[in-house]
Amino acid sequence: MSKRIITISREFGSSGREIGKRVAEALDIPFYDNELITIAAQKSGYSEELFRDADLHPTGSLLFSLSLYGTGGATFDLPLNDKVFLAQSEIIRDVADQGSCVIVGRCANYVLEDTNQCLNVFIHADNFTRVDYACKENGLPKNKAKEMVQKIDKRRSTYYNYYTGKKWGDMNDFDLCIDSGRIPVDTCIEIIVEAYKGLK
Amino acid sequence: MSKRIITISREFGSSGREIGKRVAEALDIPFYDNELITIAAQKSGYSEELFRDADLHPTGSLLFSLSLYGTGGATFDLPLNDKVFLAQSEIIRDVADQGSCVIVGRCANYVLEDTNQCLNVFIHADNFTRVDYACKENGLPKNKAKEMVQKIDKRRSTYYNYYTGKKWGDMNDFDLCIDSGRIPVDTCIEIIVEAYKGLK
Numbered sequence: 001m002s003k004r005i006i007t008i009s010r011e012f013g014s015s016g017r018e019i020g021k022r023v024a025e026a027l028d029i030p031f032y033d034n035e036l037i038t039i040a041a042q043k044s045g046y047s048e049e050l051f052r053d054a055d056l057h058p059t060g061s062l063l064f065s066l067s068l069y070g071t072g073g074a075t076f077d078l079p080l081n082d083k084v085f086l087a088q089s090e091i092i093r094d095v096a097d098q099g100s101c102v103i104v105g106r107c108a109n110y111v112l113e114d115t116n117q118c119l120n121v122f123i124h125a126d127n128f129t130r131v132d133y134a135c136k137e138n139g140l141p142k143n144k145a146k147e148m149v150q151k152i153d154k155r156r157s158t159y160y161n162y163y164t165g166k167k168w169g170d171m172n173d174f175d176l177c178i179d180s181g182r183i184p185v186d187t188c189i190e191i192i193v194e195a196y197k198g199l200k
Numbered sequence: 201m202s203k204r205i206i207t208i209s210r211e212f213g214s215s216g217r218e219i220g221k222r223v224a225e226a227l228d229i230p231f232y233d234n235e236l237i238t239i240a241a242q243k244s245g246y247s248e249e250l251f252r253d254a255d256l257h258p259t260g261s262l263l264f265s266l267s268l269y270g271t272g273g274a275t276f277d278l279p280l281n282d283k284v285f286l287a288q289s290e291i292i293r294d295v296a297d298q299g300s301c302v303i304v305g306r307c308a309n310y311v312l313e314d315t316n317q318c319l320n321v322f323i324h325a326d327n328f329t330r331v332d333y334a335c336k337e338n339g340l341p342k343n344k345a346k347e348m349v350q351k352i353d354k355r356r357s358t359y360y361n362y363y364t365g366k367k368w369g370d371m372n373d374f375d376l377c378i379d380s381g382r383i384p385v386d387t388c389i390e391i392i393v394e395a396y397k398g399l400k
Contacts, residue, residue: 119382124371171324171369176391177377182319187398191376191391198387 005096005118006196007108009160009168012152013130013137014180015188016123017104022185023192024102032095033104039091085163105156109173110164119199121192122174125181175199205296205318206396207308209360209368212352213330213337214380215388216323217304222385223392224302232295233304239291285363305356309373310364319399321392322374325381375399 006023010016017033024031032039089111095101096112109120125133127149134145157168171177176195178188206223210216217233224231232239289311295301296312309320325333327349334345357368371377376395378388 122371169371171322171371171377174377175379175382177371177374179375182375182400183395184398184400187394190394190398194387194390194394195383198384198390200382200384 003117004100004196004199005108005112005115006102006121006192007112007118008102008104008121008123009107009109009174010104010123011125011130011169012156013133013149014123014125015133015185016180019123019180019185019188019192020102020104022189023196026189026193027100027102027196029099030095030101031104032092032101036088036091036095036103036106039095043087043091107160107163110160110166119176119192119196120174121195122169122171122177123180123188124169124177125179129181203317204300204396204399205308205312205315206302206321206392207312207318208302208304208321208323209307209309209374210304210323211325211330211369212349212356213333214323214325215333215385216380219323219380219385219388219392220302220304222389223396226389226393227300227302227396229299230295230301231304232292232301236288236291236295236303236306239295243287243291307360307363310360310366319376319392319396320374321395322369322371322377323380323388324369324377325379329381 006020008016008020008023010019020033021031085107088106092103092106092108092111095103096108096115096117109118112118127146130149131142131145134140134148135142138145138148140148160166160168166173176192178191180188183191206220208216208220208223210219220233221231285307288306292303292306292308292311295303296308296315296317309318312318327346330349331342331345334340334348335342338345338348340348360366360368366373376392378391380388383391
């Protein structure tokens with residue numbers, strides 16, 4: 001089978017990262033998430049902390065920034081978070097060039113949209129499931145967990161909308177959207193593996 | 201395994217009906233689509249043609265009509281298309297009560313939303329795939345096929361939005377959304393069967 005990339009976007013608390021990791025294990029292909037950030041940080045010389053917080057405060061749109069500051073060699077004038085995004089995008093294209101893999105987050109579906117070798121997946125779940133996840137994973141009381149879910153999703157959607165010019169969670173951007181609050185994680189993994197093998 | 205209902209909503213030309221029919225065959229459970237309309241027509245005494253055209257011209261919202269005309273015994277005052285919808289909803293609940301089945305269209309995911317025994321699926325595809333389908337299935341030239349796709353989707357979304365008060369194609373209303381333009385029909389069927397068996 002030829003090279004294929006699985007990109008996974010996910011709501012906070014939907015187990016999207018776990019699903020991505022276990023899909024990569026099932027298919028015996030590399031998995032990139034925080035690892036991606038580390039590689040990017042090492043390659044570009046930016047600190048790892050900066051990359052980790054890169055999705056905190058984007059405003060406006062990347063296209064607007066590029067229209068102000070130019071592209072290519074002129075990126076030294078771009079705001080720092082845009083430079084970080086462009087560096088990350090370069091890393092995403094690099095690892096995708098190397099062979100089949102799973103990439104979670106970082107708008108990878110958008111960065112790789114010009115290739116038809118991607119299976120783009122979105123994992124979502126109802127609020128009850130996600131707040132429950134945040135309680136258990138972070139040892140938080142329910143009201144704090146609820147706040148955390150809202151805050152992180154807001155951050156992810158702002159980041160996605162800013163860098164892609166699209167709307168986070170629009171099913172038309174994805175080949176497969178799965179509700180992990182209704183379909184168990186093991187079945188989600190089987191479904192993604194099935195889709196990966198059958199992809200046109 | 202206990203009773204489970206698969207509801208399928210679909211964009212025109214996405215092969216959603218074929219997928220639903222073949223999923224029902226694979227699981228050896230009944231399939232309802234136009235059959236549903238016929239049963240409803242026979243049961244209620246309305247003509248079959250009326251049911252077939254029921255999604256042509258809804259405007260406003262069903263809740264608004266109900267607030268004007270009342271519910272239950274008072275439905276004789278409702279506009280005809282609302283009466284048809286309520287009769288269809290009764291049929292959908294009836295067949296769902298009888299056992300596992302696949303129901304395509306007619307807002308079945310909404311009608312059965314109070315049961316947790318449903319796997320709600322949305323099948324979509326890119327415009328190129330859908331126009332190509334309309335050309336082949338209806339022997340139309342490309343421009344006419346394009347018009348047909350737009351017109352039927354507009355009708356389906358208006359119908360869904362009117363009767364459910366929700367937005368057609370919002371992934372949060374579905375457990376599984378699949379792009380049949382990217383994932384072959386055979387794989388779509390395998391994925392739905394897998395999800396049906398694994399449903400929480």
